[in-house]
Amino acid sequence: MSGIVYRSLIQLSSRAALTSGCGSFVATPVRQSHWFSSVLSLKSSAPLRAEPKKKKKVDPRRELLVKERLKKKLKKLEKVPPELIPVEDFITPVHCFDKTRIRSNPLLSFEESERRDLLLKEWSRYKHSQHQAEMTAIKDAIDAQKQALEELKMESEDLYKAAVSPDTNLFPFTHQGPCYTPPIPNYDPPDGKYNDITRVYTQ
Amino acid sequence: MAALCWRSASRPLWQIIARQGTLKAGVRNLSSSTQRWCAQKLRAVNSPSPWVLHGAVCLQRLPVISQDRNPIEEQFLDLLQQLEQEKSMLSDHELRLLLDSDRLSRKQEADYGSDDEDYESQDIVTAQDLEDAWEQKLKQFKPALRIKASDNTDVSSSECFLGDSLVLLVKQDVGHQNVWLLPQLQWEAGETLRQTAERALSSLPGAELKATFLGNSPCGFYKYQFPKNVQTESRIGAKVFFFKSLLSGGDCSSLQKDSFAWVRKDELQDYLKPKYLKQVKRFILNL
Numbered sequence: 001m002s003g004i005v006y007r008s009l010i011q012l013s014s015r016a017a018l019t020s021g022c023g024s025f026v027a028t029p030v031r032q033s034h035w036f037s038s039v040l041s042l043k044s045s046a047p048l049r050a051e052p053k054k055k056k057k058v059d060p061r062r063e064l065l066v067k068e069r070l071k072k073k074l075k076k077l078e079k080v081p082p083e084l085i086p087v088e089d090f091i092t093p094v095h096c097f098d099k100t101r102i103r104s105n106p107l108l109s110f111e112e113s114e115r116r117d118l119l120l121k122e123w124s125r126y127k128h129s130q131h132q133a134e135m136t137a138i139k140d141a142i143d144a145q146k147q148a149l150e151e152l153k154m155e156s157e158d159l160y161k162a163a164v165s166p167d168t169n170l171f172p173f174t175h176q177g178p179c180y181t182p183p184i185p186n187y188d189p190p191d192g193k194y195n196d197i198t199r200v201y202t203q
Numbered sequence: 204m205a206a207l208c209w210r211s212a213s214r215p216l217w218q219i220i221a222r223q224g225t226l227k228a229g230v231r232n233l234s235s236s237t238q239r240w241c242a243q244k245l246r247a248v249n250s251p252s253p254w255v256l257h258g259a260v261c262l263q264r265l266p267v268i269s270q271d272r273n274p275i276e277e278q279f280l281d282l283l284q285q286l287e288q289e290k291s292m293l294s295d296h297e298l299r300l301l302l303d304s305d306r307l308s309r310k311q312e313a314d315y316g317s318d319d320e321d322y323e324s325q326d327i328v329t330a331q332d333l334e335d336a337w338e339q340k341l342k343q344f345k346p347a348l349r350i351k352a353s354d355n356t357d358v359s360s361s362e363c364f365l366g367d368s369l370v371l372l373v374k375q376d377v378g379h380q381n382v383w384l385l386p387q388l389q390w391e392a393g394e395t396l397r398q399t400a401e402r403a404l405s406s407l408p409g410a411e412l413k414a415t416f417l418g419n420s421p422c423g424f425y426k427y428q429f430p431k432n433v434q435t436e437s438r439i440g441a442k443v444f445f446f447k448s449l450l451s452g453g454d455c456s457s458l459q460k461d462s463f464a465w466v467r468k469d470e471l472q473d474y475l476k477p478k479y480l481k482q483v484k485r486f487i488l489n490l
Contacts, residue, residue, distance in 0.1 A: 017212070030380065033348075039395055045376075059439065075238075084426070092227075096292065100298070101292040101293040101298065102292060102293075103289070103291070103292065103293060105289050108453055116282060119275075119278055119282055120280060122275060123275065123279045126273075126275055135336065137488050137489070138488070139488060140485045140486075141485060141486045142422075143424065143485070144422060144423040144482070144485040144486045145421070145422050145423065145486065147423075148420075148421040148422065148423050148424035148444055148445070149420060149421070151424050151426070151444075152421065152424070152444060153250055155254065155256060156252075156253070159322045160254075160260065161301075161393060161398055162395040162419060163395070163396065163397070163419050163420040163421060164395075164419070164420060164471060165419055166419070167418050167419045168418075170416075170417065170418060173415070175265065178265075178266045178267055178268050178366070179268060179269065180268060180269055180346075180349075181268060181346040181349055182267050182268050182347045182348075182365055183267075183347065184346070184347045196366070196451050201259075
């Protein structure tokens, strides 16, 4: 209550000061505020000059509403799932369906087709025998290892445990496989130039 | 156990209750006696065995080049290539070759009008020229030879027979006999057998061989008895445990020429004794 009275007193005093201040400078055309127009200038008030009024309550609410509407629209757009990146291996390129690219193969004679079929059968027999040989060799090696471990167990438990424990230094294990020709010592291979045309997709 | 139960059944109740404790004690006694028997068996095992332990290394040099093809493999490869050619479509390069040959044949005809020609799609360098240039470039590259001249003669080099996997054999003195075998050393207390094998490899005089051992467990074993005059109660014979390893570098050219050899699996029988060979052949894979 006292605070309100105090504030009202201050407002009165400020208005009094303004009026007194304006009263002393009434002769100059400079206006202290647009509420107090000078005597010499045209008697025009703010609405006649068509300046925008400061609407303190409704405008922020309107802006908030506009922002919310925009956010809702954004959410609707974002609900659409992102487009999947195409796997280029699965898409047959168009030039594969070009009819000018079909080979004109001569028809196979009866002898040729017979030869091919017989060769395929012989190949399957050869591969089967090779597979059998591989399997027996592997089985022999595994049996030899089992027997060695049993004998070692009979000898001493400690050595057996050490033998059965896994070797952590073995993996990762790399070995260069056989090529067609042996490697040339001190060979300096030429640098390969290439243009990388892979397409990079971003979601 | 059954006898104890009968005895308890014939007694009056209070004695049975009193006996419960003794029954359990009886059971405990039985189990403790079995434990004692097991401990005795273990102690029997822990007592030094009559076999002397040796660790040996089976060092393999894996093939460096691919093997030659069998006749049937050659035929099948040709067939596969033919099938692939027949089922395929013409590539860009082949199309260009065809177009160029068409254009050439058209040029050589009598009624050739150069105005009909489509000059924009022509290239100065034809596809055939490109092919010739590529062939010339390939001829400039000289690959190393697959078969070396010293193939059949030099057994002590690891460079011969590049298409097969080779095993290192060493001539060692074993029981007053100079014998070809896989490098082996006697096991010493305090080390694992794999360490013995590693020691055996590194102790070869003059050899700087780098090998990767494949695992801690032995791949095979061989046991032999000492001759009667050397046998004692604690040393009847020896057990040799083999460990597999792959050669990863280094050479052994500084070893004596006749004391070691790189041998293929088929030639092992020329070097090793029959019983030894039989055991060793099981774990040397020639795949």
